[in-house]
Amino acid sequence: MQILVTGKQMKQLDQSTIKQMGIPSLVLMERAAMAVFDCLKQHFPLKKTLVVCGSGNNGADGVAVARLLHLAGYPVDLYLAGNHTSFTEEMHIQWQAAKNYQVSIVNNCRFSEYTTIVDALFGVGLSRELSGKYQALAEKINASGIPVLAVDIPSGIHAGTGQVMGTAIRATETVTFAYRKLGISLYPGSVYAGHIQVKDVGIYGASEGVFSLDNKDVSWLPARDPAGNKGTFGKILLIAGSRNMSGAAYFSSKAALLSGAGMVRILTDESNRIILQQQFPEAMLSVYEPSMTPDELSEIVRKAMDWADVVAVGPGLSTSKTAENLLQTVLTFRQSKPIVIDADALNLLAKRKDLQAQCDAACILTPHLGEMSRLAECTISDLKVHPQKFMDVFYNNCSCTLIMKDARTWIRTADGSFFLNLTGNDGMATAGSGDVLCGVVAGLLGQGMNPSKAAPFAVWLHGLAGDQAASAKGARSMKATDILSGLEAQLQKMDSQN
Template sequence: MILLTGEEMARADKKAIDMGMPELILMETAGRSTAAGTYSRWQDRAEEGIVVISGGGNNGGDGLVAARYFDSWGLDVKVILLTSPENLEGVNRENYRMCRLQNIEIIPENSGKIDAAEDMIAEAGIIVDAMLGTGLKGAVRGKAAEMVELVNKAGAARIAVDIPTGVEAGTGRAPGGAVKADLTVTMQDAKVGHLLYPGRSFCGELTVSDLGFPDEVYDEIEPQHFRLVDEEVSSLLPPRPETGHKGTFGEVLVAAGSRNMPGAALLTAKAALAGGAGVVRLALPEESAAAITSAAPEIVLIPLAGEEGELSSSNLEKLIGYADSADAMALGPGLGSGEPAAELVNGLLKELDLPLVLDADGINNLSELALAAGYSGELIMTPHPGEMGRLLEMSPQQVVENKLDVAREFSREQDCELILKGADTLSALTEGEVFINPTGNQGMATAGSGDVLTGLTAGLLAQTQNSEISACLAPYLHGRAGDMALEEKGSYSLTAGDILDRLGAAFSSVSKNAVRQEDKRE
């Protein structure tokens, strides 16, 4: 599904209006959706009184429409208007006029009563934030900043119209703080800032109100940001024909593990199997092979004599031979950071051409980025911000603060798909599109979680032979499995093994939810 920036949403609005959609009707739909979504969740709180805080722009107009609906349902609603009525224009002025006709109490900024807002907000059961909307850039200032602080102190249910005031729609940044919403009702399409942290943490539950824009609205915008939903994921999953055999579902070669980190190899290989691969072969130092045999008899082991407990360039020829029969390869988890492993990684990148997932020590051991850019097969790299920072000589914090630009530019320059891991994992594709993953949780920040993602990605890649699809599906399914684990175990005790154990259930839930959504439409 499409994600828009604030600028793109403004262009979409204008295009829809230019095509003949009345602006007054669009605002009516937005305000009605906000009121209905609020009342359906908090009927009891609504009886305690509702305060709508409206700015002078279209976001504020949506709030005025919501106030009209609350009033028509017999609820006590008051409006705090952060501008003078004389400044309102067009449809905003019209909705202000209709509010006055309904005798809704409105306290404009220039009324001399604005200081009473603190008590109104403190006593309300519901507060609707319609202050600034998706056009904000930078920190909230002036009276709106004061209101943000008052709203967050209140005990009311907090509803944001389009996006919580203080969050940038295009980046998710909230440099001066933001309204901490319980529900965000956004219009037409979700925004980039709803999915990226810290903005994501301010949105609460996110719902999208369809304004009915025709498809032609998007032709000129050419959106570059997306999020997946279950229906899309289900449609992209590789087929599982009833007459298929293990060769049908692809073979994955995993080169991973070392004397000190055999578990990384095991998690990666098992995740490739759980991701649907028909055969998984695991190359690892022979001294670690015995432990793997008993833990996962389904995995075909390739024990190799390494150096200093790591696979090395002496194993290069054998690995190239095994790669000839594989459909995809996972390289790097737990491989080690010594010279033997580094020589192997760089040698394989020069010689191989099969679809490859490069992670962890596979990334850390790159002698130069040109090796990745020059790889002759399809390539997916899966760094976390620390690994990304080392590649680009940036701090992890710089990577996180500029994640969209960093991911997009890296993917284009290195001609590879990039999964930039984090609380809001990004899948950046070589054509410039970025998918922001909506699944996952803080419990997944645990050792081995990335190894599971690498194996899952390789398993999907072996089946799809499409690096773009695999780079988008894997984080979604990985996060869904983590969310299932969270429900059962909570965030404190969640392990990588818990994620791995629920991958099958994640695949199943995606397919079942997609069928339910299709049934609803029928």
């Protein structure tokens, strides 16, 4: 697992290393410059390099990089876009060292002369939009078509939100130091960052930030009991589908079974009986008639819930009165069972504050941004700019685990921890993809995984399955069935690793 930090958090870590650990700023700077230098040698054409520097410590990193290139015999020019009067103490020292070593300094840039540009204009502390000469310079660099390596973060990207501050430099690759920055993990910042490398420069101790799973977290996957039976691995109830709408029930229930659950039962409208029996014979089936009274419907739901270890409700359910009665019964009689609430059930929940109050830490909600905006009573723009704030606000009314689906999916666990998922691709913006995720969450819960682990792990696994599907079929053409195939392949790989 890695920790993603904001610019403010990174500055605190930097100062802690200098003041409490006693590592001088110039030592950290030299390590950072060496990391950039190594990356340049491995991945960039160094026939002639231009290092563009600002006046702060990001610029000082860049000056140190230019010195290392020069001493190694690589042709390099140093261009100061900032002002001497604004130099930090470290920038003064690095600038003088570059002059002492006779690094070439230019006052004007002819970009056509260079094969690589190093962006050391602004770092993680940028808090205002690029304007004037800085905006013009960024636009010229982008228009040049020359490969760019960004030092720590592309200039013009906000280190905390990933937003473009007026304009920003588009990097081919970004070498970031100590911890990956939140701003180059979110869109659009991640696009501007290009390929990201996180380099150890001797700054440690991050305890605050946003968590993100990586390959080391395969160990979270529940172990299989070799003496187990189908009951051992969890019984999942999927309340899904509506009249003549069976697809969501199929995708979610199959994903639950592929994720390792022992048994899956689908509770759905009578009209879906034949197609689901033909399409997915491994699932058990319970049905209801829309003409049933609320008491009759409640009796069927409660009987199915008594059988289940985990209940998932919502995929393809509709927002009818029958669907509302189903959701109300689930939340009223759940008896502390883990519950996954998805899709149409979320839209019903948004209208029922009384039902929100019945959610607890064992409930996992999986809204996309539109559904979340209705639940949290805010705009989608609010959620994109301040996701953590509005997820916290909603938690005060509904103390659940939240999966807020987007191109970068946020997870807020019931203990207040935040995760950001970095797997997946745009091909997953396809019908049925969210139903697959619902089933994966339910399947992991059924195998005994704690909701605070099941939520981030399911999203991570779902993204890996999507990446596998994109590799096999292409992002443009992949479908939810391909994500199911990717899920199967990824779990087989994980089991072999464990």
